[in-house]
Amino acid sequence: MATDRAAGRPRDRRTHEAIVSATEEMIMLHGYAGTSINAIASRAGVGKDAIYRRWPGKPELVYEALFARVDTGPVPDTGTLAGDVAQLTQALVDEFATPAATAALPGLLADFAADPALRTRLRSAFLAPARARMVEIFDRAGARGEIAGTAQVDLILDTLAGAVFFHVGLMGEPRTAELAAQLADIVTTGIGTR
């Protein structure tokens, strides 16, 4: 009979939360590059070790603080591929175009891309929920006969995410209300006829 109970003093949940909150605040206030582990620890009232004990470095910490939300919402099901993709694209906009995400994403994606160990997790870290939904959406659309054959889920998802990131996150274009609808329209139409 195995005991899963870890030996020693258990990690304090409040320490964890203080770090995550301080990270969020620092990112919003000073951006990704302007956020140092030292400053996070100081603002959280925590030793640096408490951070390094939990995360290997800044990228992993910031990712968890800002993007590791469990996606619990229902999969879009509007009855049409266009409607479903529009809803999913809106979710991407909600994830990538918030002030916090805009402040963090460029630097964060750069750090993930630069580190071989993190690089392999890029897709699963940032696009996993959207991808699962997209697979289901496309399956239903195939069952309805809206599309034929195998859709290239990854390419389409990268296109949507890349468009949102580039347009709003990097170029700083105002996040117009219709952005998701426009992108979804382009992509849905674009793949529909193939």
Add this chain to the structure above:
Amino acid sequence: MATDRAAGRPRDRRTHEAIVSATEEMIMLHGYAGTSINAIASRAGVGKDAIYRRWPGKPELVYEALFARVDTGPVPDTGTLAGDVAQLTQALVDEFATPAATAALPGLLADFAADPALRTRLRSAFLAPARARMVEIFDRAGARGEIAGTAQVDLILDTLAGAVFFHVGLMGEPRTAELAAQLADIVTTGIGTR
């Protein structure tokens, strides 16, 4: 009347070239984050001042070393919007998906996005040539009656660039030969029916 000729010893053209070459090599060898001004100067056999005299910092230097190529090629003119967009997309792939660009772009875009002074130059720095071409392509397509009204050049360009950057630059998907064609197809079809 005085000449514009600056007094004192003129800058050595070879110094400039040595810096640019060393920058390229360092980026290829150690990536953007692993490339320091110190190391560039040392590899170029040059003092740090010689770099800071010419560029304000690493982002501007790397940008000029890798992306400031003058785009002298002719604007695509295949007779159809789809063909023109495909050629233009291929040019984007050629620019964004080379080994050097893959090594430099994530960190470089992050630095541009983080600095207010650089942020305003993002579009003009990385997409200016493509944008000029795209305007011309769309004008011709409009004249031919292929599309109606004003196309959203920036959104479409950001979508194409974002897709290429995300798919190949970040996610590291193998740069298949058909990538440009597939993207161009999706986007052309997608905007054609509106």
Add this chain to the structure above:
Amino acid sequence: MATDRAAGRPRDRRTHEAIVSATEEMIMLHGYAGTSINAIASRAGVGKDAIYRRWPGKPELVYEALFARVDTGPVPDTGTLAGDVAQLTQALVDEFATPAATAALPGLLADFAADPALRTRLRSAFLAPARARMVEIFDRAGARGEIAGTAQVDLILDTLAGAVFFHVGLMGEPRTAELAAQLADIVTTGIGTR
């Protein structure tokens, strides 16, 4: 009336011994500065608290592990002052010039000297047995008429101990067999004629 017996679980004698042994080994292997409480606890298979429950810190622990031997041997009594001092000096060499003492003493004395609470115990901690013997030796020598008046025990003891510590412990001079005899000779002669 209550007993002095402490409540709760009594301390484990083997824990004590394991700590002392681990301390000795660590000092021999890595020196005083290279010996951390963490490492001692780990090597002893013991929690850090078990150490801090018994000793206030590293200096006290190392002192007890290496120098708190109860000196049970008989007081030298060779019949002459010179002979007695020679034996006593040899005991000092035996205490200060062993490999373990050489490894521990410089750092240990520094820590004692730096801490006001420990500073007052320096003489009693390291020289108490020798001092008691020296007082007795000098008393007998006085009774025999070898010396007159009050000898400055502390100064002479510090001279002998300082000479041994400096010569062998710090300077690392080979511990020649005649060292104790030479020192005892110098000092005995030096004080004998006053």
Add this chain to the structure above:
Amino acid sequence: MATDRAAGRPRDRRTHEAIVSATEEMIMLHGYAGTSINAIASRAGVGKDAIYRRWPGKPELVYEALFARVDTGPVPDTGTLAGDVAQLTQALVDEFATPAATAALPGLLADFAADPALRTRLRSAFLAPARARMVEIFDRAGARGEIAGTAQVDLILDTLAGAVFFHVGLMGEPRTAELAAQLADIVTTGIGTR
């Protein structure tokens, strides 16, 4: 023809002096263990690199700041061995029993003894001037016929230095005015009759 001129910006003499002064002050105020490189740099208004560029670590820095005085005084020559040794011993007291030396020496000697690279320099670092003088003093005494044969300079010097260090530096005995005379007397008499 060789140029000894070092390339690059020369080191600033005032930086050097500010570091040395700050080190002295810190040692006096907080002792050896309580003096950190960080604090020295901060007090001197200097970057840490400026310190590590000049000294490998705290021991070397403190040594130079407090003990590397050039000894320019004349060699004692009173006409008798006893008088010369008394003067030399007084110089040792002056060096080892000042407030600054008392604050620094125990920790400093411990660090020197613990590091193999520094260990070899112990004698030359702390006793070189005194040793040169002692050799000369003994030569003269030999010429005068006061002593015969080869005196063990190192052992005698270590005895004197060890006595001073132990008695005043470690045990904190008040530095009585007669200390040097007493020690010199003991040692001179002690070696004279052999």
Add this chain to the structure above:
DNA sequence: GCTTAATCGAGACGGTACGTCGCGTCTTGCA
């Protein structure tokens, strides 16, 4: 030919952040 002034390589400078280590205290569950 001389003066003037900017440029050159080199490297020192004050800072800031890094990731690690040791300190002495504390909080678990078990004995």
Add this chain to the structure above:
DNA sequence: TGCAAGACGCGACGTACCGTCTCGATTAAGC
């Protein structure tokens, strides 16, 4: 209460870059 384990806040460590500065030497243009 003791015990092993290990989390905790703290602060020093030595390193690496940053962007600026100070050296002596070099290199043209204008007098």
